[in-house]
Amino acid sequence: MRVMGVDPGLTRCGLSLVEGGTGRSVVALDVDVVRTPADLELAERLLRIADAAEYWMDxxxxxxxxxxxxxxxxxxxTAMGTAQAGGVVALAAARRGIGVSFHTPSQVKAAVTGNGSADKAQVTTMVTRILGLQTKPTPADAADALALAICxxxxxxxxxRMAYAEAAAAEQRKRYEARLRQVRKARKEAGTR
Structure with a gap:
């Protein structure tokens, strides 16, 4: 599975691409950080991030x-800028029919380091180790984007598997409730005779 990881941000937006194999095997294919100057208008900054993300997707x-x-x-x-940057990337993916998945920082840290409250240095060290990189990815936004893809x-x-199980349980419940209605209806009809 080819996954594009995005660590959204207005000043620095990390982009990565990894290929997931069998088990926990992952290979880094590309990583970069899109930078936008703080003195640009918000719309222009978001456009630059969207353009870069679209180029990566295409x-x-x-x-x-x-x-x-x-x-x-x-x-x-900062939270608003981060959300807006993530939003334009999600929109670009949706327009291309590419699935989008959101992961919280603690989920990413837990997946990569085993500790949901790990610091950036620990995440970077584990990303470097997991991907077998010769040097640590910098800046931290690049390592975070890789960590998101790995996660x-x-x-x-x-x-x-969870979605399949939930769908199967919902279907089973639906069949059970339909059967229950049939039994109640049959009892009611038998009682009126």
Whole structure:
């Protein structure tokens, strides 16, 4: 499975591409960071991020885009910019029929390091080790984008199994309720005779 990982941000937006193999095997294919100057208008900054993401999607043809979910940040302005950057990337993917999955920072950290509250240095170290890279990806946005893609590769099979199980349970419940209605109807009809 080819996964594009996105660590959204207005100033720096990390983009990565990994190929997930069998088991926990993942290979890094590309990584970059899109930078936009703070003195540009917001719309222009978002356009630059969208253009870069669209280029990546059209060039690399990912099966899915994994984006960091804005979970909670103390700085509302930063959170808004992060959400807007993630939104334009999600929109670009949706327009291409590419699936989008959101992962919280703690989910990504837990998947990559085993600790949902790991710091950036720990994430970078584990990403470097997992992918067998010679040097650590920099800046941290690049490592975070790779971590998002790795997280999705490892979590996607579990998420699919859970969705299948939930759908099967819902179908079973639907059949049970239909059968229950039939039994009640039959009893009611038998009682009126």
């Amino acid at each position: 060039t690399h043809k990912p099966a899915v885009v994994a984006i960091e979910r804005v979970f909670a940040q103390h700085n509302v302005r 999705h590769c490892w979590r996607a099979p579990m998420l699919e």
